[in-house]
Amino acid sequence: MFSNLTVNEAGHLVIGGCDVVTLAERFGTPLQILDEGAIRARCRAYHDALRRHCAGAQGYRVLYAGKAFLTTGMCRLVAQEDLCLDVVSGGELATALAAGFSAERIYFHGNNKSVWEIDMGVSAGVSRFVVDSFDEIDRLARAAERAGKSIDVQVRVTPGIKPSTHSYIQTGQLDSKFGFSIGNGMAREAIARVLATAGLELRGLHCHIGSQIHEINAFGAGARSVVALIAEVHRLTGYLPEELNLGGGLGIAYLPEDSPPSVDAYLALLVGAVREAWQPLGAPLPTVLVEPGRSIVGEAGTTLYSIGTIKNIPGVRIYASVDGGMTDNPRAALYQARYHGRLANRMHDPVEEKVAICGKCCETGDMIAWDMPLPSPRRGDLLATFSTGAYHYAMSSNYNRLPRIPIILVHDGEADVLVRGETFDDLIRNDEIPAHLK
Numbered sequence: 001m002f003s004n005l006t007v008n009e010a011g012h013l014v015i016g017g018c019d020v021v022t023l024a025e026r027f028g029t030p031l032q033i034l035d036e037g038a039i040r041a042r043c044r045a046y047h048d049a050l051r052r053h054c055a056g057a058q059g060y061r062v063l064y065a066g067k068a069f070l071t072t073g074m075c076r077l078v079a080q081e082d083l084c085l086d087v088v089s090g091g092e093l094a095t096a097l098a099a100g101f102s103a104e105r106i107y108f109h110g111n112n113k114s115v116w117e118i119d120m121g122v123s124a125g126v127s128r129f130v131v132d133s134f135d136e137i138d139r140l141a142r143a144a145e146r147a148g149k150s151i152d153v154q155v156r157v158t159p160g161i162k163p164s165t166h167s168y169i170q171t172g173q174l175d176s177k178f179g180f181s182i183g184n185g186m187a188r189e190a191i192a193r194v195l196a197t198a199g200l201e202l203r204g205l206h207c208h209i210g211s212q213i214h215e216i217n218a219f220g221a222g223a224r225s226v227v228a229l230i231a232e233v234h235r236l237t238g239y240l241p242e243e244l245n246l247g248g249g250l251g252i253a254y255l256p257e258d259s260p261p262s263v264d265a266y267l268a269l270l271v272g273a274v275r276e277a278w279q280p281l282g283a284p285l286p287t288v289l290v291e292p293g294r295s296i297v298g299e300a301g302t303t304l305y306s307i308g309t310i311k312n313i314p315g316v317r318i319y320a321s322v323d324g325g326m327t328d329n330p331r332a333a334l335y336q337a338r339y340h341g342r343l344a345n346r347m348h349d350p351v352e353e354k355v356a357i358c359g360k361c362c363e364t365g366d367m368i369a370w371d372m373p374l375p376s377p378r379r380g381d382l383l384a385t386f387s388t389g390a391y392h393y394a395m396s397s398n399y400n401r402l403p404r405i406p407i408i409l410v411h412d413g414e415a416d417v418l419v420r421g422e423t424f425d426d427l428i429r430n431d432e433i434p435a436h437l438k
Contacts, residue, residue, distance in 0.1 A: 002253075002299055002386065004038045013302075013344035013384050016410030020304055020344045023415060024382055027406055029306040030324035034389055034418065036077065036411035038300035043081035045263040046292060052264075053271040057285035058242065063107055065248050065293025066092050068390040073409065073418045074297075075099035084127070086291050090117040097124060107154075107245075107291075111178055118143045122151060129153045130206050130245070132179055137193050137200070144199025154245055155180065155194055156206040157187040159225035161218055178208070182229050191233055202239070204286065205230065208247025211294060216261045219249070220273035227277035234281060245289040246270055252298040254387045255340050263295065294390040301389020303328065303405075304344060307381045308360075317356050317370075320377045325359015326366040327402045329388060330395045333365045341372050344384040349375035357383065361400050393419065401427055 006014045012021045016035045024031060043062070050060040063084040066075075070087075075096050078085065084105040087093045096106055103124040110117070111132045118136075121129060122143050131137055131153050144151045156179035180186040194202045209222045223246055234240050251260045271288060278285055305322035312318050331337035341357065343349065351373045359366035368385060377383075396404050406421030 002038075004035050004300070005302075005386075007347040011346060011348040013342065013347055015302055016415075017413030018410045018415050020302075020384060021382060023408065023410075024304055024306070024344075026415070027408060027417075028421070029304050029382070030322070030328055030405040031304045032328070032388060032393060032405055032407040033302045033304060034297070034407060034409050035300045035302075036409050039077060039297055039389075040081055042263070042292075042296045042300070043078065043083055046267070046290065046296075047082065049264045049267040050271070050288065050290070053267050054285070054288050057271075057288055059287040061243075061287065061289045063245075063289060063291045064296055065291045066096070067394060068293030069297045069301075069392075069394055070095055071393075071407075071419055072099035075101045078296075079105075086130075090114075090120050093117070093120060093124065093126070103127070109156075113139070115139060115143070119146070122147045122149075127152065128203060131155050131190065131194065134190065134193065137190070137197060141197050141199050150199055150201050152201045152203050153194060154204045154206040154243070155187070155190050155202065156208070157182050157190075157226060157229060159207055159209065159222045159229075161209045161222045161225065179206075182225055187229055188233060188236075191239070192237070195237065195239060202241070204241035204243035204245060204289075206245040206247065208291070209249060211249050212251040213249045214251045214258075214260050216250075216266050216269050219246070219266065219270045222246070223270055223273040224277045227274060231277075231281060240281065240283055241286055243287040243289060244274065245291065246274070248291040248293055248295070250292060250295040252295055252387055252390075255338055260295075263292075298390035299387050301387065301392065303385045303388040303392065305383045305385070307377050307379060307383055310377055310379060318353055318377070319356045319358050320374075320383070321358050321360060322368070322383055323360060324402075324405060325361045325368065326363060326397075327359070327361060327399050328396050328405050329359075329368055329385070329392050330397065331391055332368055333363070334395075339369050339372070339385045339387070341369065341374070341383050341385040343375055343377065344382040346375055346381065352376045357385075361402070363399075398422075398427060403427060 012019045046062045054060040063086045064078040086107040088110040106126045107128045108121045108126045109130045158179040158181050160183045180190040207226045250266050307320050309321040326333045354371040355374045356370050357368040403422035407419040408415045409418045
């Protein structure tokens with residue numbers, strides 16, 4: 001399914017030059033494995049494509065969307081690949097700063113930034129605040145006054161585009177908690193408000209239509225809508241943005257039948273739409289920014305489980321229970337996401353069954369897959385589920401008091417710990433027994 005996955009003579013899955021059976025013996029299961037080479041290749045694909053397609057523009061920037069997967073080690077990796085970073089909370093900002101990531105390359109998103117988060121970003125010197133509401137404009141103005149300095153911002157606009165993806169990850173339609181709508185005039189009002197607000201410098205506009213999108217024409221429609229807004233604002237005020245942030249959202253493959261567009265095809269269409277719509281303005285293209293997250297790290301991730309209980313209900317289905325579940329993979333329960341997997345210790349064995357893969361949480365909805373094609377499973381088999389690099393660790397939980405799982409980074413046959421697995425001591429570390437219960 002993926003070019004970075006191979007099989008050795010023993011019939012074991014190999015990732016980043018590492019036999020996953022050996023990894024399971026060393027680190028235990030459940031275990032998330034990230035392929036460093038695959039992550040770096042995707043970072044470079046974005047740079048290479050934007051370098052070609054943004055010829056004649058004022059520049060380009062690739063921002064890694066930290067919400068997909070963020071640790072101090074991941075910050076170091078994307079910094080080495082010359083990516084900027086977008087964060088959506090004080091915790092993500094603190095992670096980046098702890099990793100030594102340059103604040104001047106950080107963009108602060110979020111639909112409800114608190115006063116302390118804004119002050120934290122201003123104090124750190126983040127590059128841009130992406131403004132999401134009129135309330136935030138006022139909060140930023142007060143923060144600028146407190147700090148005695150100007151704050152650079154982008155205004156997030158929603159173009160009224162509703163792409164074909166799960167409703168929970170559509171963000172560009174009129175009815176959205178994010179941004180200012182173009183269609184009802186709120187975007188024009190927000191731009192005017194920022195331009196008139198002392199202490200705020202409007203550097204550009206931001207647009208993001210959703211996530212896990214395969215139909216790339218939707219990206220072009222969103223870009224054209226934003227440039228049409230820019231043309232209208234230019235006629236009224238003379239303002240032209242120096243940068244245009246077109247968000248992320250490119251989908252990845254979760255199943256063998258998925259065929260997402262390439263990074264190059266996506267950016268060719270996106271930048272081409274901007275270039276065509278911008279031409280009547282008679283000015284150079286602005287700096288173009290994109291914010292990939294899932295498409296950087298998603299396919300680089302594989303989660304390894306041990307199969308325990310196997311329950312065969314004649315005439316109904318075979319259930320194979322694994323030692324993880326919705327605590328490390330909440331997407332199946334949240335979005336009805338579907339996954340492909342293989343028995344990592346029996347890669348040469350023929351497919352014989354469609355197996356329901358269930359987690360160990362006390363929830364009927366704790367299912368990783370309802371009909372995964374596999375060899376007939378046995379207790380102790382290792383199940384590898386693919387494309388688990390994005391929105392797994394970031395959304396993981398301790399439901400049923402299950403510890404969060406370890407994450408390792410594999411490269412050139414070496415494996416390094418990226419996130420230590422939690423222990424039972426970690427689970428109870430912040431518990432307190434009130435005095436009257438002692």
